[in-house]
Amino acid sequence: MSSFSAPAPLAFALYDSAAQAVLPLTLPKGQPLSFYACGITPYAAPHVGHLRSFVAFDAMARVLEAFGWPTTLVRNITDIDDKILAMAAEQGTDWQTLSGDWAAHNRTQFARVGVRPTPEPRVSTHIPQILALIERLIALGHAYATPTGDVYFSLATFTTGTDVAHQPREALRSAAGLSRVGTEGKREPADFALWKAAKPGEPAWTSPWGAGRPGWHIECSAMAEAFFGDTLTIHGGGTDLRFPHHQCEVCQSEAAFGRPLARHWIHHGSVLHAGEKMSKSLGNTVTAAEALTEAEALAPGQGGAVVRWALLGAHWPKPLDWKGTLLPRAAADLARLADALHAAMRTRGVRDWAGLQGHAEGANAPPFVGETAFWAALGANFNVPLAQASVRQAAKAARTAGPVGWAAAHFLAQAVRLLGLDEAIWPTAWQAPVATPLSVPQSVQRLVVQREGARAARDFAQADVLRAQILARGWQVADRPEGPHLQPAG
Numbered sequence: 001m002s003s004f005s006a007p008a009p010l011a012f013a014l015y016d017s018a019a020q021a022v023l024p025l026t027l028p029k030g031q032p033l034s035f036y037a038c039g040i041t042p043y044a045a046p047h048v049g050h051l052r053s054f055v056a057f058d059a060m061a062r063v064l065e066a067f068g069w070p071t072t073l074v075r076n077i078t079d080i081d082d083k084i085l086a087m088a089a090e091q092g093t094d095w096q097t098l099s100g101d102w103a104a105h106n107r108t109q110f111a112r113v114g115v116r117p118t119p120e121p122r123v124s125t126h127i128p129q130i131l132a133l134i135e136r137l138i139a140l141g142h143a144y145a146t147p148t149g150d151v152y153f154s155l156a157t158f159t160t161g162t163d164v165a166h167q168p169r170e171a172l173r174s175a176a177g178l179s180r181v182g183t184e185g186k187r188e189p190a191d192f193a194l195w196k197a198a199k200p201g202e203p204a205w206t207s208p209w210g211a212g213r214p215g216w217h218i219e220c221s222a223m224a225e226a227f228f229g230d231t232l233t234i235h236g237g238g239t240d241l242r243f244p245h246h247q248c249e250v251c252q253s254e255a256a257f258g259r260p261l262a263r264h265w266i267h268h269g270s271v272l273h274a275g276e277k278m279s280k281s282l283g284n285t286v287t288a289a290e291a292l293t294e295a296e297a298l299a300p301g302q303g304g305a306v307v308r309w310a311l312l313g314a315h316w317p318k319p320l321d322w323k324g325t326l327l328p329r330a331a332a333d334l335a336r337l338a339d340a341l342h343a344a345m346r347t348r349g350v351r352d353w354a355g356l357q358g359h360a361e362g363a364n365a366p367p368f369v370g371e372t373a374f375w376a377a378l379g380a381n382f383n384v385p386l387a388q389a390s391v392r393q394a395a396k397a398a399r400t401a402g403p404v405g406w407a408a409a410h411f412l413a414q415a416v417r418l419l420g421l422d423e424a425i426w427p428t429a430w431q432a433p434v435a436t437p438l439s440v441p442q443s444v445q446r447l448v449v450q451r452e453g454a455r456a457a458r459d460f461a462q463a464d465v466l467r468a469q470i471l472a473r474g475w476q477v478a479d480r481p482e483g484p485h486l487q488p489a490g
């Protein structure tokens with residue numbers, strides 16, 4: 001747990017889709033918090049909508065810990081699905097290779113924006129748990145098998161349960177039943193599939209009802225149960241999953257176990273592109289890789305930090321509009337924050353975060369005046385944009401000499417680290433650029449700062465590339481105990 005933490009009595013509240021109100025978490029502080037989020041079906045490049053989802057929940061988990069709950073965030077991977085099978089057939093590969101490769105690619109992209117690794121249960125490794133849950137539902141009379149080997153949830157048998165979606169029952173009946181499986185043997189046309197009988201040429205697992213594979217909704221109910229057992233503290237996902245997916249999860253889990261699936265239901269907003277819904281069919285998606293390349297061009301060595309800061313700049317329940325000014329603004333914002341940290345270091349004659357943190361002024365420093373507002377913003381429906389305003393306020397105050405300035409700089413550093421902008425994705429912030437008696441061109445100074453960042457991140461290959469670029473501009477850099485030393489080459 002971070003030493004930078006919320007004042008102990010402060011509540012943490014979230015907009016709850018089931019209650020349709022902002023509700024405080026009632027879990028006693030110190031108790032483990034279970035957080036299940038619906039993850040990705042890996043069959044194509046992730047886009048900024050995925051980045052937003054992962055960054056929002058990653059940041060929320062970090063902040064929940066700072067509020068006093070040891071948090072386990074789990075995201076499933078739907079590694080067997082119609083879309084994966086279709087894409088694998090199109091590319092002449094098998095579904096395991098396709099989904100495995102994209103899942104690995106996703107991990108790399110998410111790490112670049114500071115998303116911490118989490119457990120990633122996969123459907124194909126949870127078939128026994130899925131079968132057990134379906135058998136339980138059949139035994140309880142909430143599901144039934146057809147003569148053709150499909151298994152359906154019987155909507156007529158379960159009319160209670162948490163109302164996540166606030167849609168009329170008829171809407172669930174029409175939406176949930178829209179599966180590719182046939183209607184033969186269904187009691188109600190709209191009963192949704194828990195198990196799909198095998199089709200020729202498709203992967204299948206043996207089951208009491210014949211060869212087949214799981215439906216989509218059942219996997220989350222089974223994996224949430226397998227991972228956490230009891231009622232989840234938080235179940236999250238994108239707003240598009242609220243209905244029918246989450247309402248179907250409720251039917252399955254609550255019919256099977258007779259307790260709420262989750263205490264809190266949260267749904268983050270979607271990503272728009274210049275005001276329009278970002279979607280594959282409209283052809284206006286921006287991939288994670290494209291966003292990172294654009295950010296990297298704006299702020300070399302800091303692309304991941306820029307994208308993360310930009311994504312956190314929209315309040316999580318609201319849509320985020322991915323427009324042209326978003327990344328340049330975030331890059332400029334981060335440049336000001338880094339400048340303030342560097343100024344605070346130089347003022348005190350230290351050259352990095354460790355030096356600033358250990359500076360004697362810290363002993364007498366009062367708390368930064370904006371810190372209360374920062375924690376209050378995070379506790380009031382996880383309002384990161386408002387918390388970012390406190391960070392900007394600290395950047396101004398960090399330029400002041402003395403303990404008050406130290407406190408502002410120290411708060412600034414801890415606040416951005418809490419939000420996930422640490423050395424791994426924002427290496428340049430934590431070391432002041434080198435002061436040198438010779439007039440070193442700005443471009444060379446920037447390269448030296450980037451190289452220090454690469455060295456701090458132990459990316460020595462990149463450090464060597466930067467050394468060569470510095471040399472190409474006529475300067476030689478030597479690494480000395482007190483820091484990098486520049487002299488004209490040749």
Ligand SMILES: [Zn+2]
Nearest residue numbers: 038039220245
């Ligand atoms: Zn799910």
